Amino acid sequence: MTYIPQSDKDKAEMLAALGIESVEEFFSQIPSVLRANAMPAIPGPLTESELVRHMHELAGENHSLQDLVCFAGGGIYDRFIPSIVRDVVSRPEFVTPYTPYQAEVSQGTLQAMFEYQTVVCELTAMEVANASLYDGATSLAEAVSLSSRVTHKHRALLSRALSPSARRVVQTHCTASGIETGEVPYIEETGQTDLGALENILDDEVCCVALQQPNYFGIVEDMASAAGAAHNVGALLISAxxxxxxxxxxxxxxxxxxxxxxxxxxxxxxxxxxxxxxxLFACNRELMRQMPGRVVGQTVDSEGRVGYCLTLQAREQHIRRDKATSNICTNEALCALAAGVYLAALGPDGLREVTRLSIHKAHYLRDQLAEQSENVQQRFGGAFVNEFVLRVSQPVCSLLESLCEQGFLIGPSLGREYPELDDCLLVAVTEQRTKQDIEGLVAALSS
Amino acid sequence: MQPQTLFDMSDRGKRCTRFPESDVPVSEPSDLLPANQLRDKPPLLPRVSEPEIARHFARLAQDNYNVDAGFYPLGSCTMKYNPKVQELVAAMPGWALLHPDTPSECVQGALRVMWELEQWLAEIGGMDVASLQPPAGASGEFTCLRMFKAYHDSRGETHRNRILVPDTAHGTNPASATRCGYQATALKSADDGRIDLGELESALSENVAAVMLTNPNTLGLFETDILQVADLVHSVGGLLYCDGANMNAIMGYARPGDMGFDAMHFNLHKTFATPHGGGGPGAGPVAVKTHLASFLPVPRVVEQGDKFDWDWKQPQSIGKVHGYYGNFLIAVRAYAYILSLGSDGLRRASEAAVLNANYVMEALAEAYDLPYPGPCMHECVLSAQTIAKETGVRAVDIAKRLIDYGLHPPTMYFPLTVKEALMIEPTETESKATLDCFIEAMTQIASEAHINPDLLHSAPHSTRIGRLDEVKAARELVLRWQKER
Incomplete structure (x- = not known):
């Protein structure tokens, strides 16, 4: 397949207009030693039908959530996606434009981002939100970096109960930019971040304290106390x-x-x-000018009509270059659009239903396991929302595989990132799971 | 009609998605969670019905120019056609509905796609090893600079603190350098728009960690001295980085690895035709030479016998740059694209892209200034400096007027070294008829500038919304909807 719409005649006319014989002449400025080896040894070409068949076959080697009943979590969840979300984000008018630099022909994306910023502010009760970053982990890294810039301090404290992959990403950034990181332990019994230990290692060199809510173990943290402790020493509180x-x-x-x-x-x-x-990234208004990423603002056109454009661009790499607040250029606009449509489709009542269903079903699973299974135990005693840690009596790895064979996906297992929890794994329950799914998992875990 | 926001339509009693009644016992959240951790009042999300949402976004869609609908010659952005089969493939449940923590035995197809795409990217770039983890081009830059730092540190060369970047570079280059704790220094380009070897030589020192280049550069010019540049940089122990944004110019004709680059990133959303999504998601895989391989992000996909697995045990790795494995579904699209074109197809794409750019440049060389005479590679940079001097019409006015002709403007005011720059990248997926239409519009606009400059100053005239007051936006900073403002 190629996607080149020129006929032989077109090409001949273009070459004639340029007064050259062959398009290869343009490449003659490239040193011949480079041209000699430049054809990559890669497979193909395939026709579209061959390609689709090949991709079907390869996809068939994966066990997706179409085949597995999903109780896996750790940041990625199996949630119901309303049809309207898929429909909107499949529209070529949203899929195929560039970043909305030319506002007059990008009002669709710009207004959608403005609405997205609004729902993120509402959801988080923060004052401003940007138009998206790559993922939760890089958002956390950007937040730590922002904290260091505004406080002029260079030590960040991260809870050990924060997503380990997010902490790894933060570490990659901090090592580069000279920010030291410290770890706040969690409490053995409850799984909550140990705020007493936090108090002990907090000092006025700390730029931020970062906790996850609910934390990686699914446990609800006392965020207000963490905020108070951070603010006491002039550090910012980052909530993931x-x-x-x-x-x-x-x-x-x-x-x-x-x-x-x-x-x-x-x-x-x-x-x-x-x-x-x-x-997701949101902050208080006083930090707004230090935010990373694109931001959309409302304004008017020459006739006074309300419209939207990118704003606060003086923070960004294409203007400020080495002085920019972040190097981000391409973000996740289409994913932000999906989130905006999703939250509009649910509305406040739908969101409440989803959250409550997930809570009820997760607690039902917990109760059923406690009653029926001797092989597994709830690891932490703290209050949880829809995810919790299980300690299992057989090797985690083989358990996960045997559950997969029985059609259940749970996890992730915790041993790689928490050696002290190498007999533990996460289990998450969303609104998608039925009573029957839950009882099936309980039976599988009890056998 | 003034368009509404979702929030203006919101009213009690309207709903879209409902969820089933619970089939398990229900208790109040306050019985299960600490009362002081509960939300006092619900978020003010819009209360709207599905027909309203559908119509709202259908209307917003009409306000978006997009490459499916028309010519989008944004220089440096490679706005080529996004093949439909990519969307079909990426939506297959076997890719879309994969949880990242599924045991590796159960995701062999996904690991194979990642492993093969890494091999192919390394091959296309003339590199040895690749990683798909960086989720965007700028992230790819950061990843490689971070690897450079780890590499120099591993050799005890911790004093290297500078990165040299040409004055024509993308803004992300110096921004990524800063993000990595380096100091970025701009290199003045030579009169022909290329690297000035003398300037480079005098800026190079034992403190230079790396030089970042784009080849062809952002003026659309191939850096013909690239082999000497690589020798100079390596002779002081520095590393050479390739910003792969312009790979669409040279596939099948030159490989950054062969030019002497130590590392590079690809923009899958440029070169390999994955959609831009109104600003993302894209993907910015990196490819490096062997001496940098041990510093790549974890986990790596490895082949073990006839199986694939994750390898987390890379003691020299810089760590992670994304929470999971990067933008996997974008990688699936790029995999499909590369496979459907093959090496010959990729080469023909570059040939057609370069032919199109030269055709446009040649045709517009009279009506506009051409600060750097061609031939160009896949893009060309014109200047409206003479028009601005004679008529007061600026590059931005020309760009906005193009909208009235049904065309998307080129990149404006970049690279920074060209005054009143208009940077045009037609890509290979445009027909001669489209290019002729663009050339005619640009020529017409150049003459309008002399006859009726006000028509251009006030353009566009054909859109629902006219030119926006960006100063007001920046001064008032209305960044979210609010009731009865």
């Missing part, structure tokens, strides 16, 4: 939220968080093997 939980949990803006970040995948995005997903 799971967005669906905010249908019931207190939002970051109501407990004093300075920056709220999060993985936006649960808001209408397919799991997609972890990408593309969506980096």
């Amino acid at each position: 939220v799971e967005p669906i939980s905010l249908g019931v949990l207190k939002p970051p803006g109501n407990y004093g968080a300075d920056i709220a970040v999060g993985e936006g995948q649960p808001l209408g995005l397919v799991p997609g093997f972890g990408g593309p997903v969506l980096g």
Whole structure:
């Protein structure tokens, strides 16, 4: 397949207009030693029908959530996606434009981003939100970087109960930019971040304290106390939220968080093997000029009609270059659009229903396991929303595989990132799971 | 009619998605969660019905220019046609509905696609190893610079603190350098728009960690001295980075690895035709030479016998740059694209892209200034400087007037070294008829500038919304909808 719409005649006319014989002449400026080897040894070409068959076959080697009943979590969840979300994000008018630099011909994307910023502000109770970052992990890294810039301090404290992959991403950034990181332990019994230990290692060199709510173990944290402790020493509180939980949990803006970040995948995005997903980023107005990423603002045109354009661009790499607040250019606009449509489709009542259903079903699973299964135990005693840690009596790895064979996906297992929890794994329950699914998993875990 | 937001339509009693009643016992959240952790009042999400949402976004869609609908000659952005089969493939449940924590035995197809695409990208780039983890071009830049830092540190060369970047570079290059703790220094280009070897030589020192180049550069010019550049940079122990944004110019004709680059990123959303999504998601895989391989992000996909698996045990790795494995569904699209074109198809894409750019450049060389005479590669940079001097019409006015002709404007005011720059990248997926239409419009606009400059100053005239007051936007900073403002 090629996608070149020129006929032989067109090509001949163009070459004639340029007074050359062959298009290869344009490439003669490239040193011949480079041209000699330049044809890549790659397979293809395939016709469209061959390609589709090949991709079907390869896809068939994967066990997707079409085949597995999903109780897996850890940041990516199996949630119901309303048809209207898929429909809107499939429109070529949203799929195929570039970043909306030319506002007059991009009002669709711009207004959708303005509405997205609004729902993110509402969900988090923060004052401003940007138009998306890559994912929850990179949003956290950007938040830590922002904290260091505004406080002029270079030590970040991260809860050990924060997503390990997000902490790894933060570490990659911090090592580069000279920010030292410290870890706040979690409490053995409850799974909550140990705020007493936090107090002990907090000092006025700390730029930020970052906690996840609910945390990676699914446990609800005391965010207000963490915020108070951070603010006492002039540090910012970063809250990494799971967005669906905010249908019931207190939002970051109501407990004093300075920056709220999060993985936006649960808001209408397919799991997609972890990408593309969506980096949520919101903060207080006083930090607005230090925000990373695109921001859309409302304005008027020459006739006074309301319209939208990119604004606060003086923060960005294409204007400020080495002085920019971030290097981000391409973001996850289409994923942000999906999140905006998803939250509009649910509305406040739908969101509340999803959150509550997930809570009820997760607690039902917990109760059923406690009653019926001797092989598994709930690891932490703290209050949880829709995800919790199980300790299992058989090797985690073989358990996961045997569950897969029985049609259940749970996890992730925790041993790689938490050696002390190498007999533990996460289990998450969303509104998608039925009583029958849950009882099936309980039976599988009890056998 | 003034368009409404979803929030203006919101009213009690309207709903779209409902969820089933619980089939398990229900208790109040306050019985299960600490009361002081509960939300006091629900978020003010819009209360709207499905028909309203559908119509709202259908209307917004009409306000979006897009490459499916028309010519989009944004220089440096490679706005080529996005093949429909990619969307069909990426939507297959076997890719779309994969949870990232599925045991590796159960995702062999996904790991194969990642592994093969990494091989192919390394091959196309003339590199040895690749990683798909960076989710965008700028992230790819950061990833490689971060690897450079780890590489230099591993050799005890911790003093290297500078990155050299040409004055024509994309803004992400210096921004990524800063993000990595480096100091970026701009290199002044030579009069012909290319790297000035003398300038480079005098800027190079033992403190230089790397030089970042785009080849062809952002003026659409191939850096013909690239082999000497690589020798110079390597002679002081520095590394050479290729910003792969312009790969669409040279596929099948030159490979960055052969030019002496140590590392590069690809923009799958440019070169390999995955959609731009109104600003993303894209994907920015990186490819490197062997001496940098051990620093690549974890986890790596590895082949073990006839199986694939994750390898997390890379002690020298820089760590992770994305929460999962990068933008996998974008990688699936690029995989499908490369496979459908094959090496010959990729080469023909570059040939047609270069032919189209030269055809446009040649045809517009009279009506506009051509600061750097061709031939160009896949894009050309014109200037409206003479028009501006004679008529007061600026590049932005020309760009906005193009909208009235049903065309998307080129990139404006970039690269920074060209005054009143109009940077045009037609790509290979445009017909001669479309190019002729663009050339005619641009020529017409150049003459309108002399006859009726006000027509251009006030353009566009054909859109629902006219030129926007960006100063007001920046001063008032209305960044979210609010009731009865």
